Amino acid sequence: MTATTGSAGGAATRADTGTDTTLEVDNLVVDVLTESGWATVVDGVSFDVRRGETLGIVGESGSGKSVTCLSIAGLMPPRQTRVRADTLRLLDHDLTRLTPKQMSDVRGPTISMIFQEPMSSLNPAFTVGDQIAEVLRRHEGASRRESRRRAVELLDRVGVPSPARRATQYPFEFSGGMRQRVMIAIALACNPDVIVADEPTTALDVTVQAQILELLREIQREHGMSVIFITHDLGVVADVCDRVLVMYAGQSVESAGLDDLFEDPRHPYMEGLLAAMPRMDNPSEALASIPGHPPRVGAMPDGCRFHPRCRYAADACTGGSAPALELVAAHHTTRCLRHAELTLRGNP
Amino acid sequence: MTPSPEPLLSVRDLEVTFSPRKRLFRERVELRAVDGVSFDLTEGETLGLVGESGCGKSTTARGLMRLVEPSGGSVRLEGRELLGLPAKELRSARRDIQMVFQDPYSSLDPSMLVRDSIGEPLDVHVKLGRTERVERVAELLRRVGLPPEYMTRYPHEFSGGQRQRLTIARAIAADPKILVLDEAVSALDVSTQNQVIGLLEELSAQIGLTYLFIAHDLSVVRHISDRVAVMYLGQIVEHGEAARVFDAPAHPYTEALLSAVPVPSPKTQRSRERIVLSGDPPDPSRVPPGCRFHTRCTYAMDVCRTEVPPLTPAQGSGEVACHLHTTGPRLAGASVRTLATRSEVPA
Numbered sequence: 001m002t003a004t005t006g007s008a009g010g011a012a013t014r015a016d017t018g019t020d021t022t023l024e025v026d027n028l029v030v031d032v033l034t035e036s037g038w039a040t041v042v043d044g045v046s047f048d049v050r051r052g053e054t055l056g057i058v059g060e061s062g063s064g065k066s067v068t069c070l071s072i073a074g075l076m077p078p079r080q081t082r083v084r085a086d087t088l089r090l091l092d093h094d095l096t097r098l099t100p101k102q103m104s105d106v107r108g109p110t111i112s113m114i115f116q117e118p119m120s121s122l123n124p125a126f127t128v129g130d131q132i133a134e135v136l137r138r139h140e141g142a143s144r145r146e147s148r149r150r151a152v153e154l155l156d157r158v159g160v161p162s163p164a165r166r167a168t169q170y171p172f173e174f175s176g177g178m179r180q181r182v183m184i185a186i187a188l189a190c191n192p193d194v195i196v197a198d199e200p201t202t203a204l205d206v207t208v209q210a211q212i213l214e215l216l217r218e219i220q221r222e223h224g225m226s227v228i229f230i231t232h233d234l235g236v237v238a239d240v241c242d243r244v245l246v247m248y249a250g251q252s253v254e255s256a257g258l259d260d261l262f263e264d265p266r267h268p269y270m271e272g273l274l275a276a277m278p279r280m281d282n283p284s285e286a287l288a289s290i291p292g293h294p295p296r297v298g299a300m301p302d303g304c305r306f307h308p309r310c311r312y313a314a315d316a317c318t319g320g321s322a323p324a325l326e327l328v329a330a331h332h333t334t335r336c337l338r339h340a341e342l343t344l345r346g347n348p
Numbered sequence: 349m350t351p352s353p354e355p356l357l358s359v360r361d362l363e364v365t366f367s368p369r370k371r372l373f374r375e376r377v378e379l380r381a382v383d384g385v386s387f388d389l390t391e392g393e394t395l396g397l398v399g400e401s402g403c404g405k406s407t408t409a410r411g412l413m414r415l416v417e418p419s420g421g422s423v424r425l426e427g428r429e430l431l432g433l434p435a436k437e438l439r440s441a442r443r444d445i446q447m448v449f450q451d452p453y454s455s456l457d458p459s460m461l462v463r464d465s466i467g468e469p470l471d472v473h474v475k476l477g478r479t480e481r482v483e484r485v486a487e488l489l490r491r492v493g494l495p496p497e498y499m500t501r502y503p504h505e506f507s508g509g510q511r512q513r514l515t516i517a518r519a520i521a522a523d524p525k526i527l528v529l530d531e532a533v534s535a536l537d538v539s540t541q542n543q544v545i546g547l548l549e550e551l552s553a554q555i556g557l558t559y560l561f562i563a564h565d566l567s568v569v570r571h572i573s574d575r576v577a578v579m580y581l582g583q584i585v586e587h588g589e590a591a592r593v594f595d596a597p598a599h600p601y602t603e604a605l606l607s608a609v610p611v612p613s614p615k616t617q618r619s620r621e622r623i624v625l626s627g628d629p630p631d632p633s634r635v636p637p638g639c640r641f642h643t644r645c646t647y648a649m650d651v652c653r654t655e656v657p658p659l660t661p662a663q664g665s666g667e668v669a670c671h672l673h674t675t676g677p678r679l680a681g682a683s684v685r686t687l688a689t690r691s692e693v694p695a
Contacts, residue, residue, distance in 0.1 A: 060537040060538075060539065061537055175628045176401075177628055178628070205400035205401055205564065205629075206400070206564070206566070206605060206608040206609050207400060207604060207605060207608045207624075207625045208400075208628065209608065210607075210608040210622065210624050210625075211624055211625075211626075213610075214624055232537065232538065233610070233612075234612035235567075235609065235610030235611055235612045235617070236610050237612070238610060238611065238612050238613055238614045238616075238617040239610040239617050258614050259614050259615070262612075262613060262614050272539070273538070273539075274612065276538045276539050276542050277538060277567070277612040278538075278542070278565075278567040278568050278570070278571045279567060279611060279612065279613075280566055280567040280570050280594065280606070280609055280611060281611050281613075281616060283570045283571050283590075283591075283594070287542040287545055287546065287571060288542065289538075289539045289540070289542035289543045289546070290539040293507055293509075293540075347612060347613050348613060348614070348615050
């Protein structure tokens with residue numbers, strides 16, 4: 001890929017600016033326009049992503065993982081979304097101040113996304129090569145011929161066999177795993193600083209998932225980019241992430257380094273998630289489940305949003321505003337009032 | 349598989365063939381989605397059927413229920429042959445085998461009250477009076493852990509987990525003996541998924557239901573199954589008791605499949621050996637000669653490219669179809685993991 005490192009920035013050149021944090025998010029709030037007015041779907045998410053690391057974002061469906069990342073990348077529909085934050089910084093760009101047009105220029109060379117369903121993110125009417133080339137032409141002003149050549153190189157890099165021939169084919173001619181490789185090639189095209197992978201392997205078979213995870217690992221090692229990996233599978237988290245952010249009901253409730261979080265969870269929700277994962281290597285354990293359901297948007301409980309499902313909930317947890325995020329150890333935060341009194345069970 | 353007690357369901361050499369046109373005006377190509385699948389289901393047990401997409405696990409289920417017409421083989425339910433049964437008799441036989449699908453959003457009619465969705469199989473198979481029907485639906489709802497008042501609601505008022513409970517209530521309405529669960533918990537969040545698995549375990553203990561549990565999530569399959577069968581390209585390559593298959597896989601495909609599942613424990617995950625298979629599963633319309641897995645197998649030998657391996661006994665329980673057990677290193681049923689290195693195998 002060295003040959004394709006673009007002049008319009010990229011991980012290598014950005015490293016010179018000296019900062020170690022590629023993305024900084026503090027108190028992100030996202031409102032979305034629904035039929036019954038504005039609803040707050042993300043309400044207080046804070047995290048940062050350092051250069052070259054993989055941050056996992058975990059949580060159940062509807063916890064706001066995807067909306068968080070789409071908002072950061074400026075990919076939510078602008079008229080139906082309000083994004084606010086105390087800090088929202090991507091490299092040296094203050095994202096809260098960018099217009100949609102400016103954001104669109106910033107996006108390609110800095111942040112790109114890989115989605116769960118590659119079939120719906122690829123245009124069925126264009127060849128795969130054209131779709132990669134388009135990104136290069138849009139963001140780097142590459143010529144038609146140059147962008148085609150680099151599209152083939154990128155396909156080769158992501159492990160698509162006979163890339164020159166495959167570049168002339170349409171998405172329907174690719175298997176699910178191969179389509180995901182094409183998506184990764186598109187995401188890589190401008191050599192971004194951050195790649196957001198939103199459940200990129202959820203729709204794939206396990207053996208293909210293993211191939212794609214391996215590919216992402218390799219690419220990250222080569223380019224030193226940051227990866228935000230959204231998933232609900234704690235096995236995948238244990239396999240690829242360095243640090244983890246746990247989300248519940250639109251809020252970040254815990255964040256820590258991978259081993260810390262699994263060995264010593266400090267939020268009852270994370271303890272519950274760990275206990276609920278069926279383990280192939282430990283089948284005799286009964287499958288625990290967290291009782292009840294996550295709250296609906298617009299019907300958030302008072303106090304700690306997890307309290308109606310929490311086995312440790314005390315009176316103090318049930319009223320007032322949500323507990324604040326507290327630092328409980330180095331690089332380990334939790335949003336639980338009782339964290340100091342509780343001894344939670346992990347899964348080292 | 350060896351029948352110990354009289355099997356409830358006995359499937360032999362099941363074949364399902366499709367003949368899609370690859371292109372308009374071109375010749376039809378024959379695609380054998382299920383190619384000689386045999387297994388038994390004993391009363392009260394859970395058989396897990398695993399494999400990757402396109403391996404034929406769902407088609408096996410559909411074939412044995414005759415939702416697609418098999419092109420060969422035999423399916424016996426308590427000794428009675430289902431293939432070739434006339435439509436009317438098939439309908440009564442189907443009462444004993446019910447199916448639950450993955451997507452609870454599309455398997456409930458959105459315009460029908462819960463009462464009628466669940467009551468429908470009763471109308472077909474049991475024919476109850478109005479009050480009896482309502483009572484029976486109430487009982488079914490209680491059995492799947494939902495309050496009976498829900499019977500006058502519509503499906504859109506329920507969450508995914510609750511809907512899956514409703515489809516289970518409907519599936520057990522006419523007292524079937526066997527439930528075929530095709531990725532029944534795959535679309536649910538882990539916590540909800542566990543609640544539904546708990547319900548299934550409860551039902552099997554209470555009313556002695558027998559399950560054919562089809563899923564791609566191996567952790568879930570290990571948890572719920574007594575026995576497991578692994579499919580690759582339309583055939584069963586290995587089967588046996590769940591603990592034996594997971595702890596001592598005898599087929600290289602099973603070994604690779606298991607190694608690909610990440611374990612939710614960073615320490616364990618870092619220390620595990622990972623076998624990353626190259627390539628995608630081959631196109632089922634162009635099945636490789638010899639062992640179907642040889643194109644992706646890290647142990648492939650010359651014999652694998654030409655000869656189809658027969659099923660031979662695996663150590664502990666079940667059977668395996670792999671030449672390593674009869675030629676080459678002669679594993680004779682032992683786990684492939686007993687091969688110290690992959691280089692032990694002659695190229």
